[in-house]
Amino acid sequence: MIVVAGAVLAGILPLVTESNYFIGIGVSACIFTVAAVALNLVYGFTGLLSFAQLGFWGIGGYATSLTVMTFGGNFWMGLVWAAVINAAVALAVGYPTLRTNRHAFVIVTLAFALLVTLIARDWVDLTRGPLGIPGLPAPSLFGFAFRTTASFYYIAWAFAVLAIGFLYALCSSRIGRTLIAIKQNEPLVRAQGISPMPYKLAAFAIGAAVTGMAGGIYAFHLKIIDPLFLDFYYMQAFLIMVIIGGAGSFWGVVAAGIVMSALPEVLRFSNELRMIIYGVILLVAMLAMPDGVAGWMRERKLMRMRAALR
Amino acid sequence: MDARAEADADAGGTAVSAVLEVRDLHKAYAGVRAVDGVSFDVQAGSITGLIGPNGSGKSTTIDGISGFQPLDSGTVRLGGADITGMASHRIARAGLMRTFQTVRVYERLSLRENLMIAAQQFDAAGWIDELLRTKRYRGAIAAGEARARELTRMIGLMKYWEAPTGILSYGQKKLVALAAALMPKPRIVVLDEPVAGVNPTRIREVEEVLQTLNAAGETFLIVEHNVEFITTLCHHVIVLDQGRKLSEGSAEAIHADARVLEAYLGVAPELEEAEA
Ligand SMILES: Nc1ncnc2c1ncn2[C@@H]1O[C@H](COP(=O)(O)OP(=O)(O)O)[C@@H](O)[C@H]1O
Ligand SMILES: [Mg+2]
Numbered sequence: 176m177i178v179v180a181g182a183v184l185a186g187i188l189p190l191v192t193e194s195n196y197f198i199g200i201g202v203s204a205c206i207f208t209v210a211a212v213a214l215n216l217v218y219g220f221t222g223l224l225s226f227a228q229l230g231f232w233g234i235g236g237y238a239t240s241l242t243v244m245t246f247g248g249n250f251w252m253g254l255v256w257a258a259v260i261n262a263a264v265a266l267a268v269g270y271p272t273l274r275t276n277r278h279a280f281v282i283v284t285l286a287f288a289l290l291v292t293l294i295a296r297d298w299v300d301l302t303r304g305p306l307g308i309p310g311l312p313a314p315s316l317f318g319f320a321f322r323t324t325a326s327f328y329y330i331a332w333a334f335a336v337l338a339i340g341f342l343y344a345l346c347s348s349r350i351g352r353t354l355i356a357i358k359q360n361e362p363l364v365r366a367q368g369i370s371p372m373p374y375k376l377a378a379f380a381i382g383a384a385v386t387g388m389a390g391g392i393y394a395f396h397l398k399i400i401d402p403l404f405l406d407f408y409y410m411q412a413f414l415i416m417v418i419i420g421g422a423g424s425f426w427g428v429v430a431a432g433i434v435m436s437a438l439p440e441v442l443r444f445s446n447e448l449r450m451i452i453y454g455v456i457l458l459v460a461m462l463a464m465p466d467g468v469a470g471w472m473r474e475r476k477l478m479r480m481r482a483a484l485r
Numbered sequence: 486m487d488a489r490a491e492a493d494a495d496a497g498g499t500a501v502s503a504v505l506e507v508r509d510l511h512k513a514y515a516g517v518r519a520v521d522g523v524s525f526d527v528q529a530g531s532i533t534g535l536i537g538p539n540g541s542g543k544s545t546t547i548d549g550i551s552g553f554q555p556l557d558s559g560t561v562r563l564g565g566a567d568i569t570g571m572a573s574h575r576i577a578r579a580g581l582m583r584t585f586q587t588v589r590v591y592e593r594l595s596l597r598e599n600l601m602i603a604a605q606q607f608d609a610a611g612w613i614d615e616l617l618r619t620k621r622y623r624g625a626i627a628a629g630e631a632r633a634r635e636l637t638r639m640i641g642l643m644k645y646w647e648a649p650t651g652i653l654s655y656g657q658k659k660l661v662a663l664a665a666a667l668m669p670k671p672r673i674v675v676l677d678e679p680v681a682g683v684n685p686t687r688i689r690e691v692e693e694v695l696q697t698l699n700a701a702g703e704t705f706l707i708v709e710h711n712v713e714f715i716t717t718l719c720h721h722v723i724v725l726d727q728g729r730k731l732s733e734g735s736a737e738a739i740h741a742d743a744r745v746l747e748a749y750l751g752v753a754p755e756l757e758e759a760e761a
Contacts, residue, residue, distance in 0.1 A: 348615045349605055356591050356602050362553065363589040367665070368577035368606035423593075480648055 178426070182336050195324040200437055202328050202396050205335035208432030210389045210409075211416035212342050212425070217382040218414075219422035220351060221375055222358030223277070227268065227284035228386050229410035230291035231261045235387025236394035236404045237295060240308050245301075250314035254391045261387035265380040273375045292405040307401020314395060327396060334392055338385050339429060345381070346425050354378055355423060412436075421470040504529040504673050504704050505550070505581070510559035512545050519545040521728035523559075527673060532695065532705045534715040534736070537725030543708040544586050546725070547675050551583045552576040564672055578606060580672030584662045584679065586708075592651035596642060596661060599650055600633035601626075603665035629668070636664040639694050656683035660691070673704045680714055692718055 210232060217225045238260050239253030248256075272283045295302050302308070313322040314330065321327045345351055357364050357371045364371055394400040412435070420431030503526035512520040520542040527533045535543050548554035550561050552573035560569045568576050577583075582603075591599050608625035615622055637643050640660040645653060650661050659679060666674050679695075680688045688711070695705060695718060709715045715722060715736070722739040724731040732739070 344616060349601075350612060350615055352594065352598060352602060353605070355594065359591045359593060360589050362573075362585070363591070364602075365573040366551065366553075366577055366583050366585070366589075367603045368574050368669070369602075370572070370574045477649065477652060480652060 198324045198328050199396075202324065202331045203393075204433050204436035205328075205331035206389045206393045206396070207412060207416065207436045208429055209335050209338045210386050211413045211420070211428050211432040212339055213382040213385040213389070214413045215417045215420070215422065215425070215428040216342060216346065216354075216378050219417055219424070219428065220346060220354040220358065221378045223273070223375065223379065224281045225284045225379065225382070226281065226410060227265070227287045227379075228382065228413060229288040229405060229407065230284075231265065231383040231386040232390035232393075232409055233288075233291045233295060233405040234261055234264065235390030236400050237302060238387065239391030240311055240394050240400045241301070243311065244308055250312075250391075250395060251316070254388050257387035257391040258384040261383040262380045265383035266376060269376050269379040273372060273379070288405070288410065292402060295402040295405055302402075305402055307399055307403075309399040311395050311398045311400065331392055331396070334388065338388070342381075342385065343425060350374070350377075358423070421473075424470070424473075427470075502529045503527060504564055505706065506560075506562040507546075507550060508560045508562075510546060510549055510561075511557040512542075512549055512554060513557060514545075518728050520549065523725065523728070523730050525723045525730065525733065527704060527706050528721070529672075529704055530699070530702060531720045532699050532707065532718055534719035534722040535706060535708045535725065536710070536712060536715050536722060536739075537731070539710070540727075541725040542728040543725055544677055545728075547583060547677055547706070547708060550576075551581060551675060553583075574606075577671075581675060582666040582669065582671040582673075583675040584659075584666050584677055586677040586681070588655060588658045588662055588682075590650040590653075590658050590661050590665070593649055595647050596637060596645050596650055596653075597630070597633060597647060599661055600636065600665055600668050601629050604629045604632065604668035607669035632668060632670075633664075636667055639697065640664050641690065654684075656687055659683055660694075663691075663694070667698065667703065670703070673706060675706045675708075677708045678710060679707060680709065680711055688714060 210228065214225070214228050217223050217228070235257035238257040239250065242248040242253035242256050243250055268283070268287055272280050275283075296304055298304075313320045313327070315321065319326075321330055346354075353364070353369060353374055356369075357374055361371055390404070394404065397404075416432045416435045417428050419435060420428035422428075505527040507526070508524045510520050510523045511518075523542070523546055525533075525535075535546065537543055545554060549556045549559070552568075552571055552575070556569065560567060562568065563576070563579050563581055566579065568579055568581070571579070591602065594602070605625075608629065610619070610622040610625040613619075614625075634643075634646075637646060640663065642653075642657060642660060645657070650658060653661065659682065663674075663676065663679055666676070680691050683691060692714065695707075699705060707715065707719065716739060717736075719736045721734070722736050723733045724739065
């Protein structure tokens with residue numbers, strides 16, 4: 176109920192404000208939240224700390240941009256390519272790496288993200304290197320061009336609703352519960368006849384595909400893509416949303432994604448001071464609630480339950 | 486006591502009704518011969534005990550059987566089919582469910598969810614069914630829940646049905662692990678120290694649960710430290726020492742021998758044991 180109301184409310188944002196600034200924040204919030212929810216699938220549910228999300232974000236941005244600017248396709252085809260390429264890359268990277276232990280996995284995904292950054296900067300023939308690809312055109316559908324920020328917002332909003340809806344269906348199913356089980360106790364999962372590998376691979380690939388599409392849409396919101404698109408800032412933002420929201424809590428991360436996208440903007444009086452205040456809020460939140468807001472609420476519920484059952 | 490299992494066991498362990506056949510297992514850890522040529526059978530419908538002092542290779546034996554430790558040599562047959570060297574999840578699917586010496590449950594999931602996960606690999610609903618919530622999926626859920634309730638009632642934890650298992654005591658978690666292993670009605674259930682750390686007054690309840698399930702046809706292989714528990718419950722007992730089979734026989738025979746064994750092995754009914 177709350178969720179549907181929230182989604183509809185978010186949908187009418189451009190009707191309440193005409194400020195491109197606020198609508199722009201709305202676009203970012205939609206896209207960042209989806210990327211955070213995708214990371215939550217991989218990290219929060221399955222327990223795989225993946226820095227590769229940054230690479231998938233970049234690949235998605237470049238795949239969509241290049242589809243339009245170099246290969247003569249349109250924006251929508253670009254998004255499909257972003258998803259397909261990312262899923263394929265995730266399977267290729269994940270298959271050997273997920274067999275190793277969790278620590279090795281973290282390192283490999285970090286190296287992967289750096290590799291993508293290097294390709295974006297140094298494969299000049301394809302990506303035009305540090306110059307980047309400016310002038311990404313407004314997407315159009317059935318002759319309607321999403322030229323204004325307000326109209327572009329609807330693309331981001333529709334994508335967020337679809338992606339979050341899909342990921343919710345996945346996470347709330349037995350598949351999602353199995354992912355949590357794998358994170359909590361992998362030997363027990365195996366003793367119950369479940370092979371963890373296909374689940375981990377699927378989570379990694381789906382997370383990659385969704386993150387890639389988010390990246391593709393974000394590039395067209397910025398209207399330019401260059402190696403800065405792979406700035407570690409983005410990875411940090413997704414990770415913070417997951418941690419604050421509570422790794423493994425679906426709606427906790429959605430809420431954190433929306434709030435944390437807006438927060439740095441709300442605190443916009445001085446750039447340096449803003450980052451410091453932001454940092455302090457983060458630090459306090461993490462010290463007081465190490466498992467995020469959702470974890471804190473679950474802990475309180477557990478305490479009540481223990482009291483009731485003793 | 487089950488006369489049939491008794492008879493089969495006395496026939497020398499080669500009867501066709503052996504659900505699990507273990508032959509000449511060997512496993513060394515960096516020079517330590519943890520299991521050194523162990524062979525035995527578990528008859529269908531029996532409760533078979535595997536006892537021995539700490540470090541005698543009981544856990545290593547069942548880890549090898551269930552695919553959790555690669556074996557150096559030997560063969561394992563389940564229902565006549567060779568399962569040696571198969572991945573642990575495949576062995577589980579073939580019908581061998583096990584518990585762990587150090588209790589394993591999904592602490593953050595409810596008791597209900599713990600049991601439902603344990604059975605999900607064994608029903609007909611696939612990923613597509615799950616995403617679309619098809620009739621087949623709903624049927625599988627209903628059947629699973631019915632079984633889960635039956636087992637939860639049996640272990641007396643119904644009031645924790647929706648509670649995360651993390652709030653349960655160690656002994657209660659052992660019962661949850663037992664119930665989870667029983668969920669898919671496997672061919673054989675292998676229990677690694679099911680009553681270690683369980684409150685002595687509740688051990689009797691565990692015995693009753695196991696006897697009820699056995700009367701309904703379930704086969705058990707139980708590793709225990711508690712000689713009393715093993716000899717009251719088991720039809721057939723195998724004694725390990727230093728990775729080798731020391732003796733084997735009916736519970737009565739082993740029980741009669743128990744004093745000798747205790748003197749020789751130092752087997753005492755230790756309830757608590759800190760071991761990985
Ligand atoms: N993972 C391991 N690495 C090295 N040695 C092990 C390992 N597991 C068990 N051992 C050794 O193998 C022997 C048998 O252990 P175990 O099978 O756990 O005995 P039990 O279950 O009968 O107490 C012991 O000497 C133990 O120290
Ligand atoms: Mg042991």
